[in-house]
Amino acid sequence: MKKARVVVTVKKDVLDPAGVAVKNALLRQGIKNLAEVRIGKVIDITLSDYASIDERHLIEEAARTVLSNPIMEDVYVEISDEMRNE
């Protein structure tokens, strides 16, 4: 199968309150040397075998415009080998 994984992270300078809450929980678990915890999203996309290079470009565009908001998020797309070797 042709797969793409879209990874969305909160920009470095933007406060991530969920990350702060998780950091505090991990501190209570005894992990003392935590500097920071940030929470992002992973979006896995599977395409049919008929998917073309055009669709790969559309996914890369959607990752920037729909799946993430550039005002507060960074995004990158991991493309599976099968898809890359088109």
Place this chain on the structure above:
Amino acid sequence: MNNNLQPAIITFPGSNCERDVDKILRTRYHCAPYVVWHNNTAIPHDTTHVILPGGFSFGDYLRAGALAALSPIMKAVHKFALVGKPVLGICNGFQILCEAKLLPGMLLRNHHDRFVCSWQTMTWSSDGDNARKINLPIAHRDGRYFADAKTLLELKHRRQIILSYDDRDEHGHANVNGSMLGIAGIVGGPRRNIIGLMPHPERAVDAPLGNSGILILDAFVHGVNHEA
């Protein structure tokens, strides 16, 4: 009936404030609003005002307002807004307007990560002058207004910050949700015709409970197109 006023309330899966908006528009302004489902591609041609009500469109999946901003009706809302006709987004409606890029910035998770439902003291000024202190209810988890420094400066200089929380920290962020510059509502669009608000004016329209929402709804219905 008010023959000059024909609002359209746009509803999405998960909208939940459309009836409150409908009720105050009917009782105060004597009109019969259209209620338009998001899957439509057109707004009725005689529509004079568009309102995006509060709620949790599409369950806030991906980001609050992100999926609603892609609904078929939003192309028509874009067109309506960009010719300068009045559009009001309340709470989730504000989030949708930001995701649709009809207003700058976006609304992030509250800095304390909790849902807040409370009355807040705010300063309202539709034109940058004549500021008034009012109380309005808020109910949201994603109400932290965020934009880059350049956008914030522009909003300030162009007097686009029409509503701001009074209670702020030493950085000027709202204590209730972490909003930058204490922003609770902004105006934008080609003719200062697009309004986005986190508080719910439609929930503050009865004197015994506090009715300062009427001030804002009057400004929207009768026009806030004061060029700054």
